[in-house]
Amino acid sequence: MFSEELKTLRKLGFRHLLLQTLNFASVLASGLMIYKGLGLITNTESPIVVVLSGSMEPAFHRGDILFLVNPPNARYEIGDITVYKIPGQDIPIVHRILETHDVVKVVNGVREAKPRPENQLILTKGDNNYLDDVELYQGLDWLERKHIVGKVRGFLPYVGYVTIAMNDFPQLKCALLGGLGLLALVQRE
Amino acid sequence: MARGRKGVNGTSPAPAADSPSDSTPTPPPRSILPIPPTTPKSRDVVKVNNANLIELKNALDDAIKRYLSRPDLFKQIHLHTDVRLALGWTGVLIAGVTALYSYRLEYEKSKPVIWIGLIVYIVLSLSQALYAYFIEGDTIFVGKRKTFDKRILTERITLNTRTKPSTPENPPAYSLSLMYRRSTNGGKSLLNRGAASESRPYTAFFDEQGVLDHDRFETWVGEIVGRVMEPEWE
Secondary structure, three states: HHHHHHHHHHHOOOHHHHHHHHHHHHHHHHHHHHHHHHHHHHHOOOEEOOOOOOOOOOOOOHHHHOEEOOOOOOOOOOEEEEOOOOOOOOOOOEEEEEEEOOOOOEEEEEEOOOOOOOHHHHEEEEEOOOHHHHHHHOOOOOEHHHEEEEEEEEEEEOOHHHHHHHHHHHHHHHHHHHHHHHHHHOOOO | OOEEEEEHHHHOOHHOOOOOHHHHHOOOOOOOOOOOOOOOOOOOOOOOOOOOOHHHHHHHHHHHHHOOOOOOOOEOOHHHHHHHHHHHHHHHHHHHHHHHHHHHHHHHHHHHHHHHHHHHHHHHHHHHHHHHHHHHHHEEEEEEHHHHHHHHEEEEEEEEEEEEEEOOOOEEEEEEEEEEEEEEOOOOOEEEEEEEEEEEEEOOOEEOOOEEEHHHHHHHHHHHHHHHHHHEEE
């Protein structure tokens, strides 16, 4: 099936093969760098996440894509929807802030004049859940700011199903990458 | 005059070209052959999609590269390709290393690493794009040839090609321009320099099925290159 293309490739030489693989690799690298750059701008390690459960219905459904930001020196308010990760758990959770608690620390024997946002404590609850999240916190009573990945600023419905499908069926991911790679090798700009 | 020039495809050069040389001093002898006629050999049939201008241009570009890279003709210099490959692959590697770092380190610690990686990647990608656009431009072939006469003669040829889009009167055309330099003493004494630019519509070389007529194309290219390689007697 690919004998024609393989013959053409062999005729055109090794440099040509390198150039074509470079095309493919640079598309992947650009996508990766754009994602990382977005993470740097929004100050969060995953600027784009997919909703996996239905605990925030009717606001967010399974398969929605969320865009996160994490302003470093701003207080999180009650009502913000946050994504957080408990240390020891892999999966981030999307829930709404129910209560916040500002902590004034004593530094070098001197009490701070104002509580700093990075010392904020947070309690969350999913809109569609009956109870708040304290059971999910693995022993903690409050979430600290360092557990929070970001707060939601925008969303796209349904698009996340592609990611869910690729994670549930890894063969789909391989097939997609393989197909794209083959296409990149054979086509010439 | 013993020039040993064979006309392409059996045609003989115009006699008017020979007469000025009678009254001029003897040209320096050279063993440089003008472009020999195309040798019919078993060649693969090149068939492209007629409607796709990019495929048409690529097919002709490849044919030129194959033609001029013959052992008795020029040796291709891959500088432009190599620079693009080096810049591109370095960028990809940097992107990979940055991603690996960010995967291993905690987010706050990995931020400066990601900044550096991102900026280096942007610089490399930008320079690759600028190089391809400004310095490489339309060049498809850069070739060099060294011959030994009484001294070492170096010839260098550069070919640029463009597609001229179609107008209501003309079909899309393939525009070929080349620059040629012959020098000696390691490039310090210039012997001859020439340039030529011509265009033909794609319909001159491809038939309705999209099959490339190798002979006709190579005749045309050989004619232009041979013309440019002729020395000017002063």
